[in-house]
Amino acid sequence: MPELDNPIQTWDPERYARNARFVADLGAPVVELLHPQPGERILDLGCGDGVLTQKLAAMGCNVVGVDSSGAQIEAARHLHLDARVMSGERLGFHNEFDAVFSNAALHWMRDADAVIAGVWRALKPGGRFVAEMGGYGCVQKIRNALVDAMNRRGFDGQSVVPWYFPDTDEYSAHLQTAGFKVSYIALIPRPTPLPSDITGWLETFAENFTSRIPARDRQAYIEDVRETLRSQLLDPHGVWVADYVRLRFSAVKPT
Template identity: 55%
Template sequence: MAVPGVNAVAAGQAWDAGAYARNGRFVADLAADLVDWLAPSPGERVLDLGCGDGALTEQLVERGATVVGADASPELVAAARARGLDARVLDGQALPFDAEFDAVFSNAALHWMKRDPDAVLAGVARALKPGGRFVAEMGAAGNVAAIRGAVHEAMARRGLDATAADPWFFPTLADYRRRLQAAGFEVAGIETFARPTLLPGDIRGWLQTFAQAFLAAVPEAGRAALVDEVRSALAPRLANAAGQWTADYVRLRFIATKKRPA
C-alpha cells in the first residue's frame, strides 16, 4: 500500500489512519493492476514494503500468498493489524530480512524513503531469495510538480526552506534503472506515465494528509493560511468549474528480479 519510510516520519510526516482512508484511499484503488504485475501465487512468501493500513496487503493474502507488511507508521501498522494482517513497524532503509521472500511488493512508498534510497534497494535484495522479484510503483520525476512548486513558493515567501522540509524522492526512469542494476537486479520492465488523479475532496485534505512534512516547518499559527494560499495558487490549474480537484501525478513502475549466483 502507500506509505513512507521512517525518515518521512522523522521529518514531520505523521499518519492518521482515518484521515488517510478519507483522503488517500485512491492510492490503493489505482494500484489494483500492480497486484496483477506481481501475480502472487498460493504459498509464496511476499513482503509488502510500505503496507500502510493493509488495503493492498489484503489483496495479496486473498490470492493465497503469505504476506508480511512493513511500514514506518505505528498508526497505519495498527490499522493493518486490525484487518488481521501480519504487519510490522520497520524502517524501509534498514530491512532486517535475509533471503526470506519470493517477492517484494511496494506501492507509493519508495518515494518517501528519501534518506537513503540505495539502502532500501540493498535491503530488498537481501530480503529476496535468488531469482525473487521486486514489483513496485512510486512517484517519478515530475510527480505532483504543480503542488510541490506551489508549496515551495509559499514557504519561500515566508523565508522558510522548503527544500530542507521536502520529504520526497522522485527519480527519473534512467536513474532508478541504474540504482536497481547496481543493487543486483535485472530489470524486466520499467516505465513512467502521467496519471492525473481526481481527488476525493478538496486539495486541503490532500495537503493536510500528504504534505505534513512541509507544514511541520511552518509555525502552527500560520499553517492554515499557507494551505489556503497554496490552494488559491493551484485552483486555476487543478480545480474544475464543479470544484473537483485533480492532482498531477506521474508514476514510475517496474518489475525486477534478483540475480542468481553465477
C-alpha cells in the same frame, strides 16, 4: 505515535482512509505486474494501513507487511495481517521472500540504495521486486506551490521537500548497481481525481511543509497554496485533480 525516519510526517489511518483511499484503489496495475501466485511469500514494503496487503493475502499469498508508521501498522493488524513496524531503509530479512511488493511508498524513502540493498537481501534467488512509486515530475505543481508559499514567508521551501521522484534511468541504475535485472520500468503520467478538496491532500501528505509554519499562520499558508493551485488543478466540474506521475517497475534477483 512516533514515526521512524521522518518524524515530521505522521500517518493517521483515519485521515489516510478519508483522504487517500484512492492510493490503494489505484494499485491494481502494479498488483497485476506482480502477478502473485497462491502460496508465494511476499513482503509488502510500506504497507500503510494494509488495505492492499489484504488483497494479496486474499489471493492466497503468505504476506508480511512492514511500515515505519506504528499507527498504520496497528490499523493493518486490525485486518489480521502479519504487519511489523520496520524502516524500509533497514529491512531485516534474509533470503525468505518470493517477491517484494511496494505501492506508493518508495518515494518517501530517501536512501534508495539502502532500500534496494535490503530488498535484495530479503529476496530468495530468482525473487522479484515489483513496485510503483512517485516518479520524476510527480505532484510538481503541488510541490512548487508549497515551496513558493514557504519561500514567500522567509523559509527555504526546497530544503523540506520530503519526496524522492526518480526517472527511469536513475532508478534502473540503482537497481542494476545492486545486481537486479530490470525486466520492466516506465514513467506513467496519472492525473488523479481527489476524493475531496485539495486541502485534504495537503493535510495528509504535506506535513513536512505545514508543520514548519507557526500554528497561527498555518491555515493562511494552506489557503495560499490552494489559491495558487485552483487554476491549475481544479477541473470545470469542481473536482481537484492531482498531477501524479508514477514510476512502475519489475526487477529480478538472478538465480
